[in-house]
Amino acid sequence: MAEMDSSRRLKLINRSILFIFIIFFLFSFNVSLASNDNPFSPRSSLIRYWNKQISNQFPKPTFLLSKASPLSAVDAAFYARLAAGNALADHLTPFCSAANLFCGFDDDVDEKIDTRRAHSDADFSSYTNKGFANYGSGKLGGADVFKGYSDGINFASGAFVRYSRSSTGHREDFANYSPDANVAAGNFTSYAAAATGGAGDFKTYMPRVNVPDLRFTSYDSSGNNHKLTFKSYVDDTNSGNQAFASYAKNGNGVPADFTSYGDTSNVIGSTFTGYGELGNAANDSFTAYSSNANNPTNNFKNYGNGGNSGVHSFASYRDTANAGRDTFQSYDRDSNTGKTSFLNYGKSFNEGLDTFKEYAKGGRNPNVGFKVYGFNNSFKEYAQKGITFAGYTKKSSEILSGKTVNKEAKFFRESMLKEGSTMKMPDIRDKMPARSFLPRRISSKLPFSSGEVAELKRIFHARDNSTMERVILNALGECERVPSRGETKRCVGSAEDMIDFAAATLGPDITVRTTENRAGSRRSVVIGKVIGVNGGRVTKSVSCHQSLYPYLLYYCHSVPKVRVYEADILDVETKTKINRGVAICHLDTSSWSPGHLAFVTLGYGPGQIEVCHWIFENDMTWTTADR
Template sequence: MHPLSLFLLFFFFSASSFNVIGVRGGEDSGELSNPFTPKAYLIRYWKKQISNDLAKPWFLLNKASPLNAAQYAGYSKMAADGGESLSTQLPGFCSSANLLCFPDLSPSLEKHAGNVNFASYSFKNFTNYGTDRAGGVDSFKNYTDNENIPVDSFRRYSRDSVGHDDRFSNYAPDGNVIDESFNTYGTSSTGGKGKFSNYGPNVNVPNMRFGSYSDAANGREQGFSSYSDNANAGDQGFTSYGKNGNGAVNGFSSYGTNSNVVGSTFSNYGQTANGANDTFSSYGFNGNVPENTFKTYGAGGNAAVETFKGYRDQSNVGDDSFQSYGKSSTAATANFQNYGKSFNEGTDKFTGYSGNDKTTFAGYGVNNTFKDYAKTGVSFSGYMNESSAVAASLAADAKAKGKKVINRWVEPGKFFREKMLKSGTIMPMPDIKDRMPKRSFLPRVIASKLPFSTSKIGALKQMFHAAEDSTMAKMLADALSECERAPSRGETKRCVTSVEDMIDFATSVLGRNVVVRTTENTEGSKKNIKIGSVKGINGGKVTKSVSCHQSLFPYLVYYCHSVPKVRVYEADILDPKSESKINHGVAICHVDTSAWSPTHGAFIALGSGPGQIEVCHWIFENDMTWAVAD
């Protein structure tokens, strides 16, 4: 056996004490005393590739893998087969390497007789809950409350129950990366009520699914008082909602209000239902770039009443689609009191809008398409067919309320003009806190052996135990698709899966005499700040830079790109009242915005359009920008 192999084998059994401990601002003696740790190797690599002797960027180097020498050797060997062996050791690998992985839930065969009240509950797979329950009430007061990565599943909930009430007072609030599912909810139940008072509020990256909701229910009342309000960047789906129901009453008082880039899908809504009465009091109100899809809505229904009091009202851009609405229904009534009346137009499509229903649009927005709809029976009280008309209407509404239209969806301070970067300026700072789950890079020798392309996503799903419609599966697909997207005009881009890869990309664009910077901390977030001393990098001249932003992936992956014509600044950030220094910020100003979309958030916040103004923004926590050293 090679001497190095013997040495590493020795460490595999005896060196478990050499854990890497991240230390901001200096080198930890424990991590460097063993030259075979990933971090020790990375520091040597930095010294070799970077030509200057400036202070090392510990905010970056501390993202190196925390594997000790023994783990590094063992997992490197296991990665040689493309991750198949690592898949068999996934929990230990994820824990040791500080990765984002979801627990594998085993079925819970617990039986709960009688009325049950759970004060707090999380991380459970209910195989069968409340089936055949007669009367009574089951209540979950706090379900996966404030969990970072909650994963829960109800395979059957209240199936065939009679006169039984179900209540979720708080379901998955304030979570981070969410994976919650109900395979069946209230199927074939008679009477009773099902209520979610608060479902998924303030979550980041939700993936919440109802495989079957209230199908074949008889006279049962179900309601969501609040569904995924204030959520960020995720997806929600109802595969079947109220199918074959009889006299069921379903209501969403608030659905997706103030959410950001959230997709919602109803594959079968109210199909062949009899006497249904469904109401969305507010759907997607004030959302930013919503993606909402109803694949079939009310098909084959009898005497149904469907009401949207507000659909996507005052939302920003986005796309909505009704692939089939009310097809083959009998004596149905559909009321849209306000449809798509948005500040900034999106796209709304009705592929099939069918013939026997009585449909009313009290207010209808712009940029909407009816490919096939009823020749009679559809009433439009107000139809806005010019974007200027909508803009004028909404601007008037905003003026009456004393609000600025352009600032409605973009957080104050997220984008600003270059002239604001002057000593003494008081300005709002957005929330620059990193909302991503905490993770580390993998060592390059491991990351380079694992699949990383959409063509090999099946192998990745297998490695990370990702079910087809799970949060993990979507996370993998989204990150890889973004990495494989063609660069925009003038952009040079690369997704990096290790710190070594990031160093190589930055130096390939800028040369070896580089500095990487980030904003020092998160102080000042969501408050007014005062700008102290300001320094322009490269003398404040237009320069090249490489900016790197996190992607959501099991291990750290950064999307790094170089764009032309930017200026980079450092600025002391002060408390406006005490004028004491609370932070040291890094800001980048894009001088050329001509290739940006007219609907970019910067133009919504600042006015103007592509190529007409420069746009600046802060470098957020755990993002960074590289530039040539002064």
């Protein structure tokens, strides 16, 4: 009996222990369901994938883990089923919110019509998202100034309809308009139509904007000597598009000056349709247009058609840009005594593609000159007379060497990266909207190719000719671009895909680095302690750069023959550490273009020097693990 009681007590004790263990486990499990440590969450799945694919035991990079999808395990499974069933479009808004995507490119903004002080001078400072209709119509003299307009907001918009119409001697100044906005839209319809004299000056217009969307329809049409100047227009922006339709149509002596238009921009697009059509004595100058840009696309259709005595000048157009494409269709067709000059046109780092179709066809006494023109050009049905090619397809100066030009220190020599040296940091800030990766089980079920644009537009609610449509097309164009010589590349929308590409290129014993923060951006800094990755030996890396897309998307490519460094960044005055930078030095520059910005900045030419640059905020570089 005693033995039975003892046995029962033992069983009760064991059951109690088991019960306590179960309660503790359930409690722990329930707590984890509400945390990032949930074993079924995308973040935990990423950690397991890292452990499976990467062979070393080094600490996992917190900056990469922070980009994992914030979706709960339940939501991830739910949206994966919707994506598999082509039903995600019906739940886009809650999906974008829960998954930390950026789907608001086409959101409507407040465009209230403002007619105050319509016939007096105006100084618009710190003014946000307004529409102007018939503003300044018939005005004599005076000036309107837009300065600090829609500064640094998320969605900036301005509608200028029939602005300054039939005015005389009136000036419009757009200075520092919509800087640092995320998505900026501008609609100029019948702006300055039939205006006489005066001028429109766009200076520092929409700089550092993520997605500029600008539309000029019948701008300055039937105008008489109303000068237009675009200076530092949409510089340093990302993606976006400008549309000029019937710009200066029927104009008389309308000068248009595009200087430093789209400089250092990323995948910017411009469309000129019917620009200067039937104009008289037009004078258009494109200087440093799309210079230093990445993959700019410009379309000129029926530009200057039927014009009389027009002068068009393209100087240093798309100079030192990466790739890009220009299409000139029926440019200056049926014009009379038109003169067009292409000087140092298309000297790209990675040569782009230009197509000329029916250029100056049907024109009377055309005068078109190409001097030191770039490569990869197609001429179809081109005018047979009045065309000269001087230095055509000649290298853009065999070697650019000599005097150093400091342009925000985007590039530097390896010898400059030493403790105690002072240098100017470029703008290393991440200007993209905050987004997260998608779990691979969702991203793998979404289309991503130029042949599936219609489906992508349906999923992300992109209207025709909308900002979202352009974002999609630009990303696809960048990702589907043919690799450069010796380049291996892939676009990745999940952290797992990025790990796979890096491991396939470098092997499983790898790690990833990025610059710690944005401190020191655009100012002079002192270099602190410098450490060479892999002992400073020549290595190979995989660099990944963000692309603009609703979810976090990276363009990753292999970079051979480099040295990678980590360096403390110190404040100039206090010498205290403010950042931990990652720099990469390209040792073989023999295949780079002589006009590459690095050589313009540093002197010398291809193959003569190594070229270094910082890894910008939220970009990253993978290397083999440092021992």
